[in-house]
Amino acid sequence: MTLLSAVETAVEPETPPRNRPSAARRVVPYGYLSPTLILIVVLMVVPIVMVIGYSFRDNVIVQENSVFAGLANYSKVLTDPDFLVAIKNTAVFITVSMVAHLALGLAFAMMLNTRLLGGVTKALFRLVYILPWLFTIAVIAVIWRLLVDPAGVLNYVLQTLGLIQEGVDWLGDPSKALWVVTFANIWSGYPFFMISLLAGLQGIPHDLYEAAAVDGANPVQRFLHVTLPQLRPVIISMAVLDLIWTSQQFALIWMMTGGGPLNATEMLSTYTYKQAFSEYEFATASAAAVIVLLLTMVLAFFYVRQQRER
Template sequence: MNSAKLDHAPPPAVAAPETRAAPRGRARRLWARGTAPYAFLSPTMILIFVLMIIPIAMVVSYSFKDNVIVQQNSVFVGFANYTKVLTDPDFLAALKNTFVFITVSTVAHLILGLGFALMLNTPLLGNVTKAIFRIIYILPWLFTVAVIAVIWRLMLDPSGVVNYLLTTLGGSSVDWLSDPGKALWALTFINIWAGFPFFMISILAGLQGIPGDLYEAASVDGASPIRQFWNVTIPQLRPVLISMAVLDLIWTSQQFALIWMTTGGGPLNVTEMLSTYTYKQAFSSYEFATASAAAVIVLLLTMVLAVFYVRLQKER
């Protein structure tokens, strides 16, 4: 009897393979979901590390050594290269020229960009007229730096178009890019002409994003167009204007190609900028350690503006 019961007893319960595999599969999916973003970001992070982090680290290390690259055995010299750069009259002149260049360019970009954006946003002009003006005003932004440099060098040549118009109107010919008293201002004008369309388009987009109800409410309260401009337009555009100004300060401080292809930093260093000074130290004088120190100083100055811009964006 007992043997019969044993023969017909059910086999012991065994966990199904799917039940055991379920926690493992869930863990793999969670692991894949957690690591997938890093897998997508890894190519970009590798490129940033190879093309930016490593070169910056190398330049910083070069700035603390004697003349590197051209010498086989470099030694640590501490802050001697920074002292040499900061006491160099050419560097101080380049710093002053860069300050004037970026300050005047940024202010002019804001004023011109705002003025042309207001004109293109006004209802007094038809759509066809606005389209034509937009095409004309955007042209300087479409040209490459090389084309802009060549065009303006030809126009500002002593026998160029600008001097021809001056002599035709009874004036005298001017060496715009060769006169020490005019070269920096001529170069600044070229940079302003080349850069204001970007400000115009950005500010125009900001103007078109201002709700019309604000102007209607201001008009009902009896505000004049000038009051509406200062109390409605400017406050609404303030984030755009500040962001564009900080970005322009960063971009203009790094301007090199336009300066090098028009004046090369001359005459008599009146258009020498931090970018051209660093380039000449490295590839004209072969003072790579000094050039590295100058590049680190420029990097620190730019980082101050970059930190300000990032904090501004976070506050917005």
């Protein structure tokens, strides 16, 4: 009896087989996701497919019977001098804005993270620095149009200081309009970078700075070898996002200059809009939109890849 009891104890009891979820239970998660999926399909997938289809046809929307044009619309867009100017202006606009956003955002974030300022002073500076982010694009465009008007505040200050003799038409001068619009975009966008980088700075362990100081590193070396490496994931993510967002900037440019004067501030977004709703060349506008979509997808690919590596 003792041996038989030992054998029965050694044998593990069989676990009951798990019941496989029924077909109805497997469908339940998709039921919860269905409203979002339907919205994505209706509001994103269908319009994108329609625009791609329009880009390969001629006389779309304005005529009932459109004809297949192949790559003619793409060839027309890529050889259009206005489109080439828009690409150059967009490249300058994006590059200067991104570099300035990161530089200003990091500088202000480090100032707000320093221990040299008191709590009240930091709170006041945070309120002032975050104000541009609270305004809508329409308000920002109106503010800057009033500031740079020939009879505006900027010219008044410069004349008072004796730097200019008469009012300058900042948005009417082709050599200055692009830089004014870029500066307005920088002013409206740097608070987001400041907040993100400030959060990154506050997440750096203070022990790293103490260890670097013990090793004899000066403030510049601590910034280069401690701060920047720790902020590298945040900086890369913000830079890629800024490339995507700035390349699609439309409202600020349209409300300030409308792409003028003389195409000085023409961007890919304003070029596409004009082709569709000013020239009524919807096929050409669709081709330009597809090109912008491809460029944005390339940037989005690098962003997703960076996030996966992180």
